[in-house]
Amino acid sequence: ADDYLTKPFKRQELLLAISKGLSAWRLRQQNQQLTEQLSEQQQLVELIGHAPCMQQLFQRINRISASHATVLISGESGTGKELAARALHQLSGRKGPFIAINCGAIPEQLAEAELFGAEKGAYTGAHQSKAGKFEAANGGTLFLDEVAELPAALQAKLLRLLQEGKVTRLGSHQEISLDVRLIAASHQDLAQAVQEGRFREDLFYRLNVVPLHMPALRERREDIPRLIQHFLQKSQQRYQLPAAELSKAALRQLMDYPWPGNVRELANRIERFVLLADERELLADLNTAATVSSGFVLPAEGLNWQQHERDCLLQALSRSNGNRAQAAKLLQLPYKAFLYRLEKYQLG
Known part of the structure; x- marks a missing residue:
């Protein structure tokens, strides 16, 4: 009991006791909510941060965790992209496992079998049937780190899986229905990779249903x-x-x-x-x-980045006497990326 009254009591004493009881009940509710929030914070694995950008990230993770939506996590190396993926899985309530795989670490000739599975005899050394990572993650979450490293053929197969929710093992014609939430990540700018022709545009939009950005530590x-x-x-x-x-x-x-x-x-x-x-x-x-990490010092007054980039392109073209391939090498840019920037600033 929060309070008691002795008889006889006045009407005002009763109202005051009721008011105090309601206040105590509201306080208990607030404490319960705070306890639940702290519990959720603890479930965010080792994602630690009180900075506003991290609080926004936590709120976004909490909001989308229970959905089945595909999530694309961007950010520099070492910012905790896998930790964010694990937090999404832990808060999702999915009963299946969380499986993480680095797409850049799989040999290209084995990547299809590793991801999608293979039947016995499908390739040299396949002495028995093998379930791929997607099948292993059925009912749970599959985290594809460095998804930009996927070969073009596997990008097409991944797109089909996302569209139909089915996987076909290497060497088989039988489709297997799956319930897997996909979370992808890359330290590269995938939108730029699409512009440069290195990543499928349709796959990018399929993956980028909900974007999450991991802030750099210096931010x-x-x-x-x-x-x-x-x-x-x-x-x-x-x-x-x-x-x-x-x-x-x-x-x-x-x-x-x-x-x-x-x-x-x-x-x-x-x-x-x-x-x-x-x-x-x-x-x-x-x-x-x-x-060593950067020889460039940003001026105190800042700079106009687009003008700076345009000037660099013009100087590289001038120094190479208009030879675009040489100009791209001077700027240490892939040739397609260099052409994209020329078109962007209408320097063609």
């Missing part, structure tokens, strides 16, 4: 102290080592570092620090690495 520096603490505790528990402490000066240097390898690089550095307990080694190459 959410306020999360670095929390991430450091998380990785310190994780490594200490893993190796059963005493707590290591960072000085304030070291923390400032870690905050100022641009982290080209993002959260993965931070995790590796903190793990090494816990093992060696050497702050000097942790910080030794930070300034050098930051300098």
Whole structure:
């Protein structure tokens, strides 16, 4: 009971007791909601962040997790794309497994059998029938990392699977119906890959039903102290080592570092620090690495990027006497990408 009244009681005392009871009930409801939200936050695997961009990401993941929609996750290497995919699966309520595969790590000649399965004798060395990753993920989620690396023939087969929800093993004509949620990811710009003819446009739209973008660590520096603490505790528990402490000066240097390898690089550095307990080694190459990662310094007043890119194209053409192939090499661009930019700025 939240309150009690002794008889006889006045009407105002009754109303006050009811008001207090309602307030207590609302408070319990709010506490329950907060507990559920914290529980959901814990389910987001190791996705940690209080920066506004991360809070938006968490809200988006929570909103789309229960649907069967295909999700395309973009972001630089090391930003946690697989962690986001795992969070989507964990919050989805799907009973099947979560299976992750890196498309860039599969030999091209084995990629079709690895993804779609193969019957006995379908290729040299196929001594028995084998289920592919899609079949293995039936009822669950399949995460295709670096999907831009898929060969063109497999892009067509993946498109058909997304359209019909069926898979045909290599060496078979029998279709197998599947219930698999597909999540794809790439550190490349897939829209640009479509423009350059490296990725199917129809497949891109099939994958990009719900886009998720993982922010780079330099875009959410306020999360670095929390991430450091998380990785310190994780490594200490893993190796059963005493707590290591960072000085304030070291923390400032870690905050100022641009982290080209993002959260993965931070995790590796903190793990090494816990093992060696050497702050000097942790910080030794930070300034050098930051300098090597980019020789360009953005002017304080900023710049007009489109004008800058156009000027680079014109200078490359001028230096190569109009030879487009040589100009593309000067800018270290694929030839098709170079032609696309010439057309974009009407320099053809």
